[in-house]
Amino acid sequence: xxxxxxxxxxxxxxxxxxxxxxxxxxxxxxxxxxxxxxxxxxxxxxxxxxxxxxxxxxxxxxxxxxxxxxxxxxxxxxxxxxxxxxxxxxxxxxxxxxxxxxxxxxxxxxxxxxxxxxxxxxxxxxxxxxxxxxxxxxxxxxxxxxxxxxxxxxxxxxxxxxxxxxxxxxxxxxxxxxxxxxxxxxxxxxxxxxxxxxxxxxxxxxxxxxxxxxxxxxxxxxxxxxxxxxxxxxxxxxxxxxxxxxxxxxxxxxxxxxxxxxxxxxxxxxxxxxxxxxxxxxxxxxxxxxxxxxxxxxxxxxxxxxxxxxxxxxxxxxxxxxxxxxxx
Amino acid sequence: xxxxxxxxxxxxxxxxxxxxxxxxxxxxxxxxxxxxxxxxxxxxxxxxxxxxxxxxxxxxxxxxxxxxxxxxxxxxxxxxxxxxxxxxxxxxxxxxxxxxxxxxxxxxxxxxxxxxxxxxxxxxxxxxxxxxxxxxxxxxxxxxxxxxxxxxxxxxxxxxxxxxxx
Numbered sequence: 001x002x003x004x005x006x007x008x009x010x011x012x013x014x015x016x017x018x019x020x021x022x023x024x025x026x027x028x029x030x031x032x033x034x035x036x037x038x039x040x041x042x043x044x045x046x047x048x049x050x051x052x053x054x055x056x057x058x059x060x061x062x063x064x065x066x067x068x069x070x071x072x073x074x075x076x077x078x079x080x081x082x083x084x085x086x087x088x089x090x091x092x093x094x095x096x097x098x099x100x101x102x103x104x105x106x107x108x109x110x111x112x113x114x115x116x117x118x119x120x121x122x123x124x125x126x127x128x129x130x131x132x133x134x135x136x137x138x139x140x141x142x143x144x145x146x147x148x149x150x151x152x153x154x155x156x157x158x159x160x161x162x163x164x165x166x167x168x169x170x171x172x173x174x175x176x177x178x179x180x181x182x183x184x185x186x187x188x189x190x191x192x193x194x195x196x197x198x199x200x201x202x203x204x205x206x207x208x209x210x211x212x213x214x215x216x217x218x219x220x221x222x223x224x225x226x227x228x229x230x231x232x233x234x235x236x237x238x239x240x241x242x243x244x245x246x247x248x249x250x251x252x253x254x255x256x257x258x259x260x261x262x263x264x265x266x267x268x269x270x271x272x273x274x275x276x277x278x279x280x281x282x283x284x285x286x287x288x289x290x291x292x293x294x295x296x297x298x299x300x301x302x303x304x305x306x307x308x309x310x311x312x313x314x315x316x317x318x319x320x321x322x323x324x325x326x327x328x
Numbered sequence: 329x330x331x332x333x334x335x336x337x338x339x340x341x342x343x344x345x346x347x348x349x350x351x352x353x354x355x356x357x358x359x360x361x362x363x364x365x366x367x368x369x370x371x372x373x374x375x376x377x378x379x380x381x382x383x384x385x386x387x388x389x390x391x392x393x394x395x396x397x398x399x400x401x402x403x404x405x406x407x408x409x410x411x412x413x414x415x416x417x418x419x420x421x422x423x424x425x426x427x428x429x430x431x432x433x434x435x436x437x438x439x440x441x442x443x444x445x446x447x448x449x450x451x452x453x454x455x456x457x458x459x460x461x462x463x464x465x466x467x468x469x470x471x472x473x474x475x476x477x478x479x480x481x482x483x484x485x486x487x488x489x490x491x492x493x494x
Contacts, residue, residue, distance in 0.1 A: 006344035006390050031386045034347070035367050047344065049391055075380070079446045084454040095449040099471025100441065101434065102368055104380040105387060235449065235470035 001037050008049040012211065016180050018048040020209030026050045028071055029105040031098075032114045040124055041115075041131055051107075055213055058082070064219030067176075070109030070212045074164065075100070077108060087217055089225035089244050093167035096229045099236050109212035112165055112175065112192065113204065116158035116266075117238055119143055129155045130200040144302040146238065149309055151265040152300060156200030160193055160267050161238050167227055169260035169268035170244035174216040180209040189215070190260075193267030203266070223248035223256050224323045230263075230315055239263035241312045247323035254278045254324065261295070264312055271295055283324035288317040331392050333358065334402030341389050348392060349373040349384035352399055360400035360429045364473070371472035374430035375399045381437035383471075400429035403436055411492075412436050415485035423476030434472045435486045439493055441468065460490035 009015030019026045023045030027033055030051075036042040055069035058080050066087075068077055077083055078094040094103065120126040120138035127136035139147050139157050147157040168189040175187045193204050206212070226245045231237040242262035248255040257278040261269040274291050281287050292313040299309045320326070329340040333352060341351055349366075352358040352375070364372035366385045373384035376398040384399075404410035412435050415421070422428040442464075447454045450467035458464065465486050466479075474482060 001345050004344065006388070008393075027388075027391070030388065030391070031368055031383070034386050034388065038366065047388075051391060075446070079444075081455075084447065088454050091447065091454050092449075095447065095451075099368075099371070100438070100448075100468055101371060101374055101381050101383045101471045102386075105382050235467050 001034075002040065002043045004037075004044055005046045006049065007046060009053060012053055012055075012178050012213065013182065015048060015050045015053060015211055016178060016209050018046070019050075019211060020180055021046060024048055026211060028107040028110045029073065030110075031102050031106050032110060036115065036122070039122055041122055050211065055109075061216060066217040068108050068215045068217065070107060070214055072108050074098070074103040074106045074108070074111060077164075078103065083217075086220035087167075087171060087225070089170065089227045089246065090164070090167045090217070092225075092227040093163040093229075093242075093244060096227065096239075096242075097163040108164075108215055111162055112168075112189075112212060112215070113206070114160075114162055115203065117146060117161045118158040119146075121158060130158060130196070130203075133201055140302060144304040146240075146263075147302060147305045148265045149299040149301050149305060149312070150261075150269055150296075151195045151267070153196045153198065153200070155198055156196035156266065157302060158196065158200065158266055159263055160203075160265065162268075163227070163229060163239060163242060163262060165189060165193070166239075166242055166260045166262035166268040167244045168215060168217075169270045170246055170258050171217060171221065172258065173218065175212055176214045176216060177206065178211050178213050179207070184213070186216070189268070190270045196266045200266075221246055221256075221258075224325075226319050226323050228315060228319050228322075230311060241308055241315050243312075243315050243319045245319050245323050247320065249283060249324050252282055254281055254283055257320075259316070261312065261316075264299075264308065278320075283320065283326045285317070285321070285326070288320040288326075289313075291320065292316050329390075329393050331389065331394070332396045334398060340393060344388055344390045346389045347385050348375070348377075348387045348389045348397070351389035352384065352397070358399050358401050361433075362426055362429060364427065364430075369473070370427070370430075371434060372427050372430040374433045374472060376433055376437050379437075379440065381434050398433070400433055403432060410436065412439075412485070412489050415488045416482070419481045419485040419488065421478055421482040421485040422474070423478050427472060427474045427476075431469070431472045431474065431482055434469060435482075435489070438465070438468050438486065439490060442490060443493065460487065460493075462487065465490065 025044035364370035
């Protein structure tokens, strides 16, 4: 690990000033950042410890939602009785990721900002436009089993690796961000992460000096909530495909269908056309197949990850069948 | 700037690069915690910080000002092993022993997590009382690898202690 200065931020304002400096990087749980620093993928000059900031509560907000502080650990979110009761897909998504040891350290804010597990990104002797802009993409025509099939570019086919954010995208949660000079702004989780385009090193909308302060869950949404993660072993593995679904059926017709997908793209994938297609219709297999057609109509594979397209199709159909009770 | 390790207070290291794992091993000579992968994948460095198990390799010692850490040396001694340590002995829950301190720290924290009613990915009902079934224990121990493959006996040891606690 390269040498760095360590600074502990006493207040949010102080943290914002420190992370706005050249070469500075915020650290909270550190489970992703320190891993990447050991690999010299990340080489910050200054580490700003924001783990002691008073952003570690889960509080009810006006209108009935929950504010989950950026420093709340993944464990504390997953086991919170209100989250378990009203947002079970969020508990499920978190519990499907990593290990108990990692979830005990990893935070809400850090989890949203975690970086891809693309093998070329994490190996400094390999080309990677995300780590080393202009060096090329080793994964295109390379080892690409984990990689994206939706929203890719000719610069980068990496995936966003997380589970929590996929559930948050289905729930249409909001990220609250502290900006420099005491300002703040809110961004829907669905718009927080970016597609790679020509700037694959830009992974989310955070500007220099900005810090995530909390994630706001909407008032309890009801419906049937499902988080299904398909992986290559039954624990401690990243998603090949994951589907987060909130589905409500009333009078034999789908009244609500909010879906988000992990493992398919550079961001938690949300396609609003799916709810437009599904809502108001009677749930059946033919409809679910149409939804899968729509989701995957522009999917592009690289050979090694071609399996993800039929896998995403089957997983979506299975989740819709489960969530609507149309199990056959 | 101090940290409490197994009940004793120590100054934090000067070099911020020092992981909590390197700190206890190299600075304090507490070599029970092991360095396997050094990337949070194997769990050999598992220790309990403020009551929660974490990977000692993926955290900086300087971030733990005022924290209380229990390593395997604080779990029990040769003369007075903990119930979990005894169960690992009784069930032969190891072969080479390298992963064992991490396994035991992890399993010790697991007892508290089950008692607190924390669900896991294996739990059918997120709000029901947690039963320490084999499937639950396996899922909850997935952060601790054993390259010798002593899993069957590790499971038996944890099952015995978790069953007695229930």
